[in-house]
Amino acid sequence: MTGTVEMTGMIELTLNGMPRSISGVLPHTTLLHWLRNEGLTGSKEGCAEGECGACAVLLSRPTESGGTRLESVNGCLLLLAGLHGQAVRTVEGLGTPVALHPVQHALAARGGSQCGYCTPGFVVSMAAEYYRPEREITGRGNGFELEAVGGNLCRCTGYRPIRDAAQALAAPAEGDALAETLRRPSPLPRPVALGTLSGEFHRPETLAEALELLSRHPQARLLAGGTDWGVDVNLKHARATVTVAVEHLPELNTLAWTPDYVELGAGLSLSELERRLGGAVPLLHAWFPLFASRLIRNRATLGGNLGTASPIGDSPPVLLALGAGVVLASSSGEREVALADYFTGYRQTVRRPDEFIRAVRIPLPLAPRVGFYKITKRPLDDISSVAVGIALTLEDGTVRRVRIGLGGVAATPIRALAAEELLTGRPWTAATAREAARVLRREGTPQDDHRASATYRAAMLEGALLKFFHEQTEAGVGA
Template structure:
């Protein structure tokens, strides 16, 4: 097994002796690459953003990630590019040049993070040529503390296409590095699922990480430490995606990968992705990790509950399939047994034709929800024959709105039925008062979500 190392800006950097809880940001700054900064230490601001070479079929996709969250050890064998590797004072990259001439750098503290996110979008494989082809949501995880968004926007929209000879553009045509099988003191990345399960059996108290977007916050802000870390982000068996008899999504696929691969195949999930944190977070966060943390305010669980999803759980004893509605047992608690991990998520087909996802938060994007409501209905000849409604933020776990489902099924899909069901929905769960919202507000928003869905539906009489 080769010595652990990361290729940073084209140069190999050894990982030997680096403590397992050192994040990539601290590792890079320890090398003197101080462009990336720690702003929030929880993935909210993007000041720490760097680019990583990630697989895109048999090619490479430059992907921006929050360096403050990912353990340095998890980048073993990978290629990382920081703002210093994108350009230099004597040879500015087009992104850096546009930010400079348009006044987009402001104080400069957050500029390197913006540069990395913008450069990754600059090199996006399917980006159209020419100005105005830049997707501004590519930088929705980057915070400018000087409120210089207008010149940053202007710089982004002025970007053209990579010039011939651009080294980072040419790098895209060859495969990204394969994930290294890693062994460090207190850290392991297994080659395959069998090895992962063997490690978990050997270390039953191990912490399983993939994107580390949740555990990274715990380590940074609360000083949490794991006795042993098993990284499953590149385990092949956890990275499947199929849409044949069922929609099956591997637990270690990032949200961005699932979003690209699924497209509009599952319309309800297509509504969730843009509202789930930021692009930087979605580039690392995984579906299995999001469900495994059992957060009552996670955005994915309500949608997957509405889709009647099941989880495939794997251990050395074999696989078992558990309905998502039975997976959560209490606040941050699940049915996962020691040595067991989430292998994949299965969504049955055919999908309900009428779906919605409503997220109530203080900001439209990149915020934690106060209440989340997802619904999927089958309507036949004007009557609701099947209803599934998932809720987040109103109980210790994500829950199904069983009483509301019963109130809808067998009833005509009309405004009168919706009004009655909305009254029932307002009483679901056990909402509490906290810093995000009061219990009364949460209850009110439940009913309002159903009414708003009806009011905004272009064709309320959906018949299959």
Template structure:
């Protein structure tokens, strides 16, 4: 059981003791290492000024927000900041050269974050088509509105050969720091810790929990970190269903999810940013039980089930039964989410999903929805519809489902108000949300009636 944090920083091994593992990575880089190229712009994981790159054992280089990442999360990993980019003979790195030659900087505050996102983009060997570049930069904001030359610089670095990352510090042992931060390596050990510390916060990606340490400056008293538990990192797919471990990140899960449910491709691209998806997990989104989380409405429509485990055993339940109230779940104090499973689409079934928010990128849903329909001879034989942002919990629209089967879309639109009495807040009034839900059902009707327009509608 290791009692110190060990990782690689800009190619150099680091070992830390005497610093709280609940310190944000950003604060540690700036205040303890003097690496001030990484900036704090929002302390919420929105603006990207704090972007650094995690270099993983399998060779992936992933941009992440250091303002909401806790120091304990990078144990056993490799971190690269803008100061760690080097070109030939110690000069500027080619990504930095491309940014300079394209005049892709104005005041310069956000530039290091853009450089690190461009570095991860280049290392991924991606093409410089507009959609891919937009996705790669969606998590970085330029307050000087200098996006055109930044996009030009991205085109210059696309396909750039980047040396393989160094091997991270080998870490096979579990970590326990000061009796407040635990990082188990097996499910058995996790369940023992969960039983011993029922009040500890469970940390998967930290894209929500990290806000307590960054914005609120009140990190949890005790944390159990799930990211290294192999049983929670598994992805399984067969002819009948797919299963995603609770600690699998969105980036890791995306290929499997999109292969099974193609409509998720544009939907997932609007779930946070690459920085968020590289750390955030589906299990964390479900466990957080936010009524405006992006994935629960989709999972409800897909008939997802959740597997809960404790030292006493395991149990599975439909996801709709897991949400017990606003930010409340059926999870017992000694339980953790192990995985979520969804059946594949059968012949005759279609699946679509929608997200409506105030801005396209980096925004929380005002209304989100998922729909799974079984069609036969032009009629809807079965329907599952899930909505978020319409109630205190993510919720199935049971009256809408019944109306779709009995009366078609006209009846379903009229039934929305029977299922939901939404609240009004700064994202939208109750009337607005009801109207949006009805309009999304009209869009769904067009998708069904005019399949050739489905892709066009996804872009709206």
């Protein structure tokens, strides 16, 4: 590896406010595994794939104002090596039996715990919301967003007393020690290079170093949020010979508006994108709450979601509807590829082994009429059976431009080109919508599987476009 970082076996992090130096770290060791070996057993393993929230911990992240934000994340999906230089807080670092944290006290007072297995995860996620900088307490409520605990499951207590506890939380009291620390800058990820018999883990200091590493190790596993790779490590016992962490690189954390496009860094978490965009890209704004849970969105990235090339990934249908392109970086330079041309087969793309996704670009101006439809077995925190993104531009009641992105109906995410062609130049009427919906029903090559039948998927495609038409008509768009 170039630069000044030497191969070492030592990881340094701040745990519950105290510095820790950890030797002999293996590249695939998760934070949860290490915590429990250290006796910090408040964090539990329930599902090992980021669905139950029993493993939740707080990770310190910088705010745009220079302070610290506490984000709840799944400890089972965090690689310990990837936390070098950062600060983590577990449920043990929030309160004690004789000095409960306000969140713990609220849960205990309102009967929010029975067996207690899930309780530490709820405490952690609620604490992240308790200290959220944007939370505003008014006469109408305490500003607590219940979505904060959307990734935490409870099998025995039921959610009403947990909700009651959340809605009873006031602002942090004057002198709250943890609140005071959040006014100071957050510890940041530091470059590191680990070499063990089990493999290598690198967090390069610069983009040039990352690209050089990738050119030397084209088989390397690229790591950003880890919400996909962490599942493979836990459930499939996957191991990488070389892991390269890239989420910290400034070039992957851009959010820039130009006259022609908005550029979204591939390393920005979805929660960070949601905050920084503030609804400025309406189709993304509609999609964010439907992508997994807040615990996952605090780590998941656009680059990671596109990098997996899954035909049921949630972001491709949205980005296809927006006409997005991906910026691929390598040591020989950058190139932009339209997302419609990016996927070449089942989990295959045009990305070369020496490239990674640096950013996503969405062309401007944005279509003024948009809709996203995710058909799943439960409304939130589920894998889609079918996903449909639609972006429409009308001119005098006629379809001037339309893009429709589809997921779950082919070996790759696709554009609904036949339906788009039928709609373009036609009047935006119920008759046109019905005709286009019948064409949309025949797009792709939907399959029967455990999530849905091919017939059901086709019907959902038709229904999505009809629903979009009626929603737009009710809003006074079209005839």
